[in-house]
Amino acid sequence: MRSLNNLLLAAGLTMATSATIATPIKTALNYSNSYSTEDRHLTGFNAVSVSGSFDVYITQGSTESVKVDAPSNVIDRIITEVKGGVLNIYIKNNNGINWSWGKNNKMIVYVSIKNVNAVSLSGSGDVFFKDGLKATSLKLKVVGSGDISGKLDVKDLESSVSGSGDITVSGRAETSNVSVIGSGDFTGQSLATTNTSVRVAGSGDARVNAAEKIDASVTGSGDIHYTGAARNISSSKAGSGSVSRM
Missing domain, CATH: 2.160.20.120 (Pectate Lyase C-like)
Structure with a gap:
């Protein structure tokens, strides 16, 4: 019986050691x-x-x-x-x-x-361009909970938020295409554009400013708020979200 107990004890120690080795250790x-x-x-x-x-x-x-x-x-x-x-x-x-x-x-x-021509952020960091960026075409992208903010002077702007992050921009752009997926926000009421296309899917929010045309679409509980002199406004909704003038 003592030999059997010793064998069982040895087996248990081996299993415990193996389990310890297999467990990742954080530094x-x-x-x-x-x-x-x-x-x-x-x-x-x-x-x-x-x-x-x-x-x-x-x-x-x-x-x-x-x-x-x-x-x-x-x-x-x-x-x-x-x-x-x-x-x-x-x-x-x-x-x-x-x-x-x-x-x-x-x-x-x-x-x-x-x-x-592009700034992208993945994770929980922050990107700032307070003194402004000037470009013909610019893509801004946030994936995760990070934030991008700053002033712009661009012809064509493409902005996308996936997750809970934010993009906050001011300045001007001739055309602006915005995509928000998740609970993040696009804050662009201080970005003067000529034409804006904006899509929100999820619970996020978008605020835009256009002088001529706005094409807005909401899927889910998110909201799109717009300002500016645009009179050519098309909108679609699926869910409890809204498209409204600020």
């Missing part, structure tokens, strides 16, 4: 008391793609540059690379890492760009 990266700044020598990009919890400040000028400001024990994990004309910003080996230094200690990236 905690705690907040560092010191911050570091790095100038990344990158050129040749006309679009920016951000993945993660960064604060990214984009300015437009005659030069291209990328600067990273982050806790010293994290900055080496922040990847900034250019592929196919796109500046990609993300965390290296993000899986299994517990970012635990708190929301007040941020990873900040400053980007200077000559020409821009």
